[in-house]
Amino acid sequence: MDKELSYGDDYHYLPITSIKSGVGQEVTSDLFCLTIQIVNVIFIGQPNSDNWILVDAGMPKSADTIIAASEERFGPKSKPKAIILTHGHFDHVGAIVELIDHWGVPVYAHELELPYLTGKQNYPDPDPTVEGGLIAKMSPLFPNEAIHLGHHVTKLPSDYTIPSMSEWRWIHTSGHTPGHISLFRERDRLLIAGDAFVTVKQEYLYDVISQKPEISGPPRYLTTDWQAALESVRSLEALKPLIAITGHGLPFAGEILTHSLKQLADEFDRKAVPRYGKYVN
């Protein structure tokens, strides 16, 4: 492996999972969502086509699972045109080094996320004191050191396009992290929200294990700018998505999505912002 391709020193497997781990769901004919332990990775592209991309890169040590799922969907030895990262948290880049090594494809992220992906800056420490359940308490175990992708990662095009996917646009949805992005396709109002909002209460172990569906703000223990997080949820709500796939939890669609996303935007202070924690002022 080349030298500029490695994880931080605190990288490790996390034995935390959910009943949906390993379960894949075809959300539209050209979008497949695979749950790895507690996080979703998304394959965009028609089955058996060679024009597809991967959104996010799963939990630590999940590269074999992601590659197997991609070969099942797109054919043996198939590889994506690119990997797009919604952000660089450990549960969204857990297999990125092995995937780059295996596929040799470019990775794209927002410019403001690049310091965390190129060894320049660590993420702030997760906050175990934040209001929330057991996962928040466990969060000091989560890797937060910058990873090293060197020249393998580049900033997303500044015209909001997604390389190789002409129908898709990226939207800057900061708050959870500075360079967090979501992806949107106007044609069917399909939203990939990343962790800008999620569809399971990510702080609560029981909810995560059972994947109890509920629209919730960004995972609290890692969110550092709540004002920006609110503005991001408002901008996603204004898009009036018909289907939303988030970083954690099940896809949401239709009336329940419209209603609960509006409620989250309207009552963000009460529903999303923790009452206490070190990143709340």
Ligand SMILES: [Zn+2]
């Ligand atoms: Zn995150």
Ligand SMILES: [Zn+2]
């Ligand atoms: Zn996440």
